[in-house]
Amino acid sequence: MLSEPWKRKLIYLTPSGALSKVTRPTSLGAEIVVLGRKLYQSKTMNPSYLWLQKIQGEVRTDELMSDHTSLRIGGPADVFILPKDIADLQTILKNKGTAPLFFLGEGTNLLARDSGIRGIVVSLKEGFKTVSRPLFYKSIDGKEKAVIKVQAGVKLSYLAKYAARYSLTGIEHLVGIPGSLGGAWTMNAGAEGVDIGQVTRSITRLTTRGEIEKLKRDQLIFNYRKTQFPAGHGLLIEGEIELEKGDAVEIQNTMDEHLAKRSSRQPLTVPNSGSVFKNPEGDTAGRLIESAGLKGKTIGSAGVSIKHANFIVNKGGAKATDVLKLIRLIKEEVKEKTGVELELELVVAGE
């Protein structure tokens, strides 16, 4: 077996006399010009991928999404990039052509389909991990407050513990939520009546036109598990969190209680993606699913958790199609037995 770089070299080096032009519908939408006999053709040979060499961060091809989702499910992404900095992001936007972009956080609220994600998956989890020291100030009402600037690749749980080190209160209830700030801002992640939107002062994003925009909180609408951004979403790169000075012991106790509650109620030892459905007004999706008799229901290797009925777990080797079939079944049964139409919280990505 020839290695990929050798296969690519052969394409250019094999003499055939005539210039053959092969057009192939790739996700990057470019034409493949092959000088020589066509020996082997795959997306890694598309010359338009050459710009990827300008990326300072990491570039991988055919990267399995199952390695990047908490459910451990998902086929390959055509191109997977871990940009180092904003310059890398701008290179991507400048060169991607018509290739679709998908922004990945920690993949903790994500179902990636079995055939993977076409185009480019961008993850900030390596290069965008800076948290500033809190900037303390006194508000007009005399309260001691602080602003922390945090990049989108930072984990929400880490930020909650970091804030606690400075006795800052406001996000201690979010400590057990896995995932990055980028994902938390997109989903307006929250627990126990507190959500990230309540403490967010601004979010900075890179638009698909390559512009960096700082959005103040009054330009954002933080709904239940969904944030609305003006004129589309873009890639969230950093934001400012505003917290209040509190009592260090109280903050720590809240975090400890919260983590203990989570591990007693959630199936944290098996791959899962958190709550699959949003809680309907005045009720919980978990209670409805349980009342429809679906706790423990399994399709393929995907099952409704025994510990928490709004969690679907991967019992080992589950496929995205198993999860999707289970989701459909749950929606149908709950609708039939309770009349409630459950709405998906989980993000489904890919083909």
Ligand SMILES: Cc1cc2nc3c(=O)[nH]c(=O)nc-3n(C[C@H](O)[C@H](O)[C@H](O)COP(=O)(O)OP(=O)(O)OC[C@H]3O[C@@H](n4cnc5c(N)ncnc54)[C@H](O)[C@@H]3O)c2cc1C
């Ligand atoms: C065990 C467990 C418990 C959980 N408990 C809770 C809970 O209590 N409350 C709660 O709200 N959620 C919970 N979740 C769900 C999940 O952790 C949150 O929704 C989290 O905020 C998702 O972050 P992520 O980085 O993993 O995002 P992903 O799952 O990677 O992505 C989610 C969405 O955000 C987008 N996105 C991610 N980063 C960016 C970015 N930088 N720019 C633009 N778009 C981006 C993605 O495209 C996708 O649409 C839980 C999940 C698990 C596995």
